[in-house]
Amino acid sequence: MKKGLKELMKLIQSNQVERIVVNYRDRLIRFGMELVEQICECHGTEIEVINHTEDKTYEQELVEDMLSIMAVFSSRLYGNRSHKQKRIKEKIEDILKE
Incomplete structure (x- = not known):
């Protein structure tokens, strides 16, 4: 939360x-x-x-909820990947500076 x-x-x-x-x-x-x-x-x-x-059917709400869940988890997945790549890039740059 x-x-x-x-x-x-x-x-x-x-x-x-x-x-x-x-x-x-x-x-x-x-x-x-x-x-x-x-x-x-x-x-x-x-x-x-x-x-x-407008009022939505149960099915419409369910589809929207599933899409929201997928969006949240995919953004977390891609966010984790970009953070890992950034750390790798920083380490390589540090090694090259030495």
């Missing part, structure tokens, strides 16, 4: 937040929005979505 979301959840649980305003429903959290909505409801926090999209 992201640091900002953790802090927001603490504020909600301590009843310090009356309303959360987001541009799109999935901008607050990618997965588990129903859980966040339930926690907000229990603590009297309203979630306001500015840009509503």
Whole structure:
């Protein structure tokens, strides 16, 4: 869970937040929005979505969730690869400088 979301959840649980305003429903959290909505409801926090999209079928939501999962993991994979390549390049440069 992201640091900002953790802090927001603490504020909600301590009843310090009356309303959360987001541009799109999935901008607050990618997965588990129903859980966040339930926690907000229990603590009297309203979630306001500015840009509503059309209602989607279960299948459409499932496909979007699967694509999001793939995007998150592929970005992590490619990010790890680029960090490894950067470290290798730096080590080679250090060796060449010696």
